[in-house]
Amino acid sequence: MSAEFQERIEAGIKIEPKDEMPEGYRNTLIRQISQHAHSEIVGQLPEGNWITRAPTLKRKAILLAKVQDEAGHGLYLYAAVETLGVTREQTIQDLLSGKAKYSSIFNYPTLTWADIGAIGWLVDGAAIINQIPICRCSYGPYARAMVRICKEETFHQRQGFEIMLTLARGTPEQKAMAQDALNRWWWPSLMMHGPPDADSKHSAQSMAWKIKLFSNDELRQKFVDQIAPQADFLGLKIPDPDLKWNPERGHYDFGPIDWNEFYSVIQGNGPCNRERLQARIDAHRQGAWVRDAAAAYAAKQRAKARVA
Amino acid sequence: MSEWPLWEVFIRSMHGLAHKHVGSLHAPDAEMAIRNARDVYTRRNEGVSIWVVRSSDITASSPGDKEALFEPANSKVYRHPTFYEVPDEVENL
Numbered sequence: 001m002s003a004e005f006q007e008r009i010e011a012g013i014k015i016e017p018k019d020e021m022p023e024g025y026r027n028t029l030i031r032q033i034s035q036h037a038h039s040e041i042v043g044q045l046p047e048g049n050w051i052t053r054a055p056t057l058k059r060k061a062i063l064l065a066k067v068q069d070e071a072g073h074g075l076y077l078y079a080a081v082e083t084l085g086v087t088r089e090q091t092i093q094d095l096l097s098g099k100a101k102y103s104s105i106f107n108y109p110t111l112t113w114a115d116i117g118a119i120g121w122l123v124d125g126a127a128i129i130n131q132i133p134i135c136r137c138s139y140g141p142y143a144r145a146m147v148r149i150c151k152e153e154t155f156h157q158r159q160g161f162e163i164m165l166t167l168a169r170g171t172p173e174q175k176a177m178a179q180d181a182l183n184r185w186w187w188p189s190l191m192m193h194g195p196p197d198a199d200s201k202h203s204a205q206s207m208a209w210k211i212k213l214f215s216n217d218e219l220r221q222k223f224v225d226q227i228a229p230q231a232d233f234l235g236l237k238i239p240d241p242d243l244k245w246n247p248e249r250g251h252y253d254f255g256p257i258d259w260n261e262f263y264s265v266i267q268g269n270g271p272c273n274r275e276r277l278q279a280r281i282d283a284h285r286q287g288a289w290v291r292d293a294a295a296a297y298a299a300k301q302r303a304k305a306r307v308a
Numbered sequence: 309m310s311e312w313p314l315w316e317v318f319i320r321s322m323h324g325l326a327h328k329h330v331g332s333l334h335a336p337d338a339e340m341a342i343r344n345a346r347d348v349y350t351r352r353n354e355g356v357s358i359w360v361v362r363s364s365d366i367t368a369s370s371p372g373d374k375e376a377l378f379e380p381a382n383s384k385v386y387r388h389p390t391f392y393e394v395p396d397e398v399e400n401l
Contacts, residue, residue: 019371068351075348079332082314088334089311145331152352295312298336 017083037077038102076145107270114181120160122189138210193220314363315341319355
């Protein structure tokens with residue numbers, strides 16, 4: 001089947017849930033899509049931290065809508081995982097038990113309002129760059145979920161940039177707050193594209209299967225090239241002394257990334273790992289009675305309908 | 309607790325168009341499935357009407373039957389108007 005399958009991938013014919021697929025392809029998708037779904041869900045937490053403290057009613061309404069979008073994105077992706085033959089309950093258990101990972105960026109804290117701007121601008125900006133190619137990936141349900149998500153992410157990035165712009169044009173204290181947020185979120189955002197190509201163990205096979213269309217380093221370069229002029233426009237300084245335009249390459253050069261930090265956060269030693277996971281465990285446990293009550297009500301209504 | 313059933317969601321995006329499959333979700337019953345579909349799939353005016361169907365009630369053709377089902381139509385090119393030659397002088401045909 002493997003050669004036949006690969007031919008189909010090369011021909012650009014999408015794979016759908018009932019089609020035959022190699023176990024490795026299925027498992028890679030389950031790992032990647034569930035990790036992606038968990039990231040959307042856990043990603044609500046750092047932003048949810050500021051809903052009650054948003055500076056104006058307008059900002060609060062916008063932030064609520066954004067966090068609600070993240071929940072929606074998680075649900076589109078959970079549904080895509082389910083088409084591969086894993087139950088929703090199992091997928092969620094894997095997050096709560098710590099077996100499944102989520103994007104390590106969400107293990108950093110949101111200390112000031114400017115962090116909400118920096119997350120939208122940088123974190124959602126990096127996510128968009130990673131996600132746009134996935135709209136064309138070989139697995140139909142994943143590609144379709146990504147089309148919806150990418151449409152909505154653009155609002156997220158723009159609202160973040162607008163927060164940064166407002167702060168950057170505000171009082172010296174507000175501008176300093178924006179700079180501080182950029183300082184803290186810059187390097188973790190660069191890590192969102194994943195380890196360097198040389199160390200990325202799944203990349204080659206994922207590219208052959210067209211689950212991944214660009215390498216981590218290509219995506220990272222694209223991100224830096226987009227963000228650097230935007231930071232100039234804001235009058236903020238990216239915290240990298242090596243960052244400069246390279247006319248020969250036609251790209252920005254940038255300094256080395258501290259991958260030890262990346263691996264340490266993935267292994268659970270980021271500033272908020274424990275807090276994030278505990279928040280999900282508590283939410284799941286505290287919601288149990290709602291799930292049970294809704295199921296009991298539905299069962300009762302079905303029984304009534306049978307009698308009548 | 310047993311898992312809530314899975315529902316397939318179909319949305320009519322504009323009056324005059326057909327309902328189109330947009331995705332799926334879990335809900336305890338049809339009424340909750342509609343409410344959840346409103347929140348998950350129509351946050352930006354994507355619809356004017358929602359259908360939900362339990363996934364287990366859908367019968368799908370199998371990918372293995374693709375040839376038996378769809379190949380017979382391949383040879384019947386005369387079903388398309390482009391199969392017929394029309395002289396240039398003839399109009400309105």
